[in-house]
Amino acid sequence: MNEVLHTKLLKAHECDDTATLALLYAQAADESQGTGDTQAMFFFLTQAYIFALDSGLPVAADYNRRLAKHGRDVLQKDLTGSQLDTHR
Amino acid sequence: MSDTHVLAKVLEPVSGARGLPNEHYTDPDVFDEERRHVLFANWSGIGFGKNIPDTGDTWPVDFLGMPLLMVRDEDGSINVFQNTCRHRGMILVEQPKKVRGTIRCPYHCWCYSLKGDLRATPHVGGPGHNTHEEIVHEDLGLFRIRSFVWQDVVFVNVDGNAPAFEEANAHLLKRWKEFERDLYHGGEKASFKLEVDTNWKLAVENYCESYHLPWVHPGLNSYSRLEDHYHIQEPGLYSGQGTMVYRQLSGEAGEVFPDFDGLSEHWNTGAEYIAVYPNVLLGVHRDHTFAIVLEPVTLNKTVEHIELYYAKPADKLPESLIEKNSEQWKEVFKEDIFVVEGMQKGRQGVMFDGGKFSPEMDGPTHCFHHWVASRLMQGRNSADKPV
Numbered sequence: 001m002n003e004v005l006h007t008k009l010l011k012a013h014e015c016d017d018t019a020t021l022a023l024l025y026a027q028a029a030d031e032s033q034g035t036g037d038t039q040a041m042f043f044f045l046t047q048a049y050i051f052a053l054d055s056g057l058p059v060a061a062d063y064n065r066r067l068a069k070h071g072r073d074v075l076q077k078d079l080t081g082s083q084l085d086t087h088r
Numbered sequence: 089m090s091d092t093h094v095l096a097k098v099l100e101p102v103s104g105a106r107g108l109p110n111e112h113y114t115d116p117d118v119f120d121e122e123r124r125h126v127l128f129a130n131w132s133g134i135g136f137g138k139n140i141p142d143t144g145d146t147w148p149v150d151f152l153g154m155p156l157l158m159v160r161d162e163d164g165s166i167n168v169f170q171n172t173c174r175h176r177g178m179i180l181v182e183q184p185k186k187v188r189g190t191i192r193c194p195y196h197c198w199c200y201s202l203k204g205d206l207r208a209t210p211h212v213g214g215p216g217h218n219t220h221e222e223i224v225h226e227d228l229g230l231f232r233i234r235s236f237v238w239q240d241v242v243f244v245n246v247d248g249n250a251p252a253f254e255e256a257n258a259h260l261l262k263r264w265k266e267f268e269r270d271l272y273h274g275g276e277k278a279s280f281k282l283e284v285d286t287n288w289k290l291a292v293e294n295y296c297e298s299y300h301l302p303w304v305h306p307g308l309n310s311y312s313r314l315e316d317h318y319h320i321q322e323p324g325l326y327s328g329q330g331t332m333v334y335r336q337l338s339g340e341a342g343e344v345f346p347d348f349d350g351l352s353e354h355w356n357t358g359a360e361y362i363a364v365y366p367n368v369l370l371g372v373h374r375d376h377t378f379a380i381v382l383e384p385v386t387l388n389k390t391v392e393h394i395e396l397y398y399a400k401p402a403d404k405l406p407e408s409l410i411e412k413n414s415e416q417w418k419e420v421f422k423e424d425i426f427v428v429e430g431m432q433k434g435r436q437g438v439m440f441d442g443g444k445f446s447p448e449m450d451g452p453t454h455c456f457h458h459w460v461a462s463r464l465m466q467g468r469n470s471a472d473k474p475v
Contacts, residue, residue: 043211049210
């Protein structure tokens with residue numbers, strides 16, 4: 001993970017800004033994917049998923065689908081963007 | 089534990105009965121016994137629906153050491169769970185808060201839906217692996233506590249063995265059917281609490297009876313005399329008092345609170361105050377209701393959580409009256425504090441024998457004592473099951 005992203009993540013953790021954490025961990029996952037580090041990619045994607053779920057972000061459904069597709073999580077069939085949006 | 093023979097004296101008809109003995113107010117072991125057989129084994133109040141009005145609102149409650157969590161779900165229903173993560177037993181929610189997507193444990197981030205289902209177990213099968221064959225989500229939802237909301241009070245049956253709420257309280261639900269309607273909380277000024285140095289039962293006992301009114305609430309004597317009141321006593325169920333001369337509060341310009349629609353004539357000047365055993369005190373009038381949840385903090389400390397409700401939303405009520413009504417009730421309840429605290433102190437007197445009831449005036453109090461004693465004896469007779 002690059003230093004700038006690392007610093008941003010620490011700051012977001014400090015503020016418990018879960019929506020930003022979801023975004024930043026997704027960036028970290030993409031970065032790891034780019035370098036071919038699959039293990040790190042799924043680790044960061046998991047982090048992104050949990051914080052997206054916590055924040056009620058519709059993108060949680062996408063992260064969950066990606067994880068489930070690779071056998072890394074259970075597919076949450078009732079997890080849709082529109083449904084989560086109503087919790088916000 | 090109090091002697092069962094002494095407890096049997098409580099079960100006699102009021103004319104010959106004794107009240108609950110001192111230990112029921114002064115002995116930590118009896119407090120624990122009541123926790124299990126009286127408060128956890130029946131339908132106790134723990135909070136109010138108005139505390140969690142919207143989807144995702146959560147409200148943690150420490151109920152006699154038992155961590156509970158009230159949650160409003162997507163359907164508008166209230167769920168009560170044990171506020172403990174199924175993984176490592178971490179407390180899930182420490183302060184009231186709104187959750188947006190999920191109830192997330194702050195420790196390893198296991199996540200639960202608003203209905204208590206386990207939804208996510210990050211890294212449970214190793215980094216980036218969020219499943220494991222031994223971690224079956226369907227088996228690991230939050231422990232649900234039986235709950236029922238009535239008159240906006242959230243009742244729970246912690247041990248799960250009581251009859252259904254509607255069954256246990258069928259008689260009272262029928263009696264107050266006319267008040268089975270939408271209630272509107274009066275807002276910030278209609279909410280207050282009193283911390284009292286007394287055992288929770290003494291607050292119930294004082295609430296039940298009208299005998300003390302002329303002495304402790306002399307302000308009532310001019311318009312609501314002792315003879316204007318009647319006893320409410322349903323053995324094994326509930327007790328309280330009623331008045332036949334309820335007078336609506338009015339403002340300087342003669343404004344009053346709007347009435348609940350369609351009430352029968354009885355309620356024009358009638359009002360009733362009933363203890364819903366074990367720890368909820370309710371009052372109903374033509375234009376407002378109130379609910380008091382007694383939080384038994386310790387053997388001799390009780391918090392009275394008091395909320396007032398009206399027939400219309402707060403912004404449609406005379407604003408000055410909301411505060412005035414709250415103040416008026418607060419004054420009445422504060423007048424009772426020296427009595428319930430005094431009775432607590434008096435029970436340190438080792439020769440006190442539970443007291444002698446007036447067969448004429450203390451029926452509602454005896455009704456409550458009888459109920460508590462019955463529940464305790466029932467608990468003692470059944471197999472001991474730790475809760």
